[in-house]
């Protein structure tokens with residue numbers, strides 16, 4: 001597989017609509033976008049953009065909102081948070097992957113794998129854990145995470161909570177930031 005080079009840049013206010021459009025495009029492509037009117041979709045996009053701008057404003061906090069680029073073009077959204085989490089009674093550095101969406105045109109070429117491996121490298125270097133949640137309605141993404149060594153550690157009505165640790169250690173409970 002020929003995986004294109006990708007890079008990340010910190011999102012700005014001006015990216016807020018674009019990032020929402022990427023989420024809509026990726027979710028529609030999966031057939032998982034709920035039926036709604038154009039007005040409701042525009043309203044959703046406005047709300048999502050407002051939330052994204054709040055993330056930009058909170059740049060000093062644990063959250064990080066980034067634009068994924070290939071050849072200078074915005075092709076995806078990456079949202080992560082960095083704090084600490086408890087694994088088997090031990091407080092460890094934690095990265096939480098709370099959003100990863102790529103435009104359909106660049107999917108299935110290894111970019112998602114490469115981004116997650118970069119997060120795994122960061123967590124390995126810090127001796128920490130990497131957490132994420134994947135919706136029950138997204139088995140394809142779950143398959144990718146399992147292939148990359150994530151283990152299910154919890155579940156709720158919407159999502160399976162998954163964790164990756166360098167040594168494969170995992171606790172039974174996950175506290176999300």
Ligand SMILES: CC(C)(COP(=O)(O)OP(=O)(O)OC[C@H]1O[C@@H](n2cnc3c(N)ncnc32)[C@H](O)[C@@H]1OP(=O)(O)O)[C@@H](O)C(=O)NCCC(=O)NCCS
Pocket residue numbers: 026027030100101102103106107108109110111112113114133134135138140141142143144
């Ligand atoms: C999930 C996603 C980030 C993976 O990145 P990617 O670059 O496409 O994936 P890679 O090429 O590295 O790996 C391919 C694997 O990703 C998964 N995948 C591919 N396209 C996918 C899609 N549209 N939705 C969900 N998972 C997908 C599959 O497990 C695939 O492996 P397979 O050959 O067994 O089918 C990307 O496909 C995407 O943005 N999907 C839509 C949004 C989404 O579901 N995000 C995850 C939310 S938890």
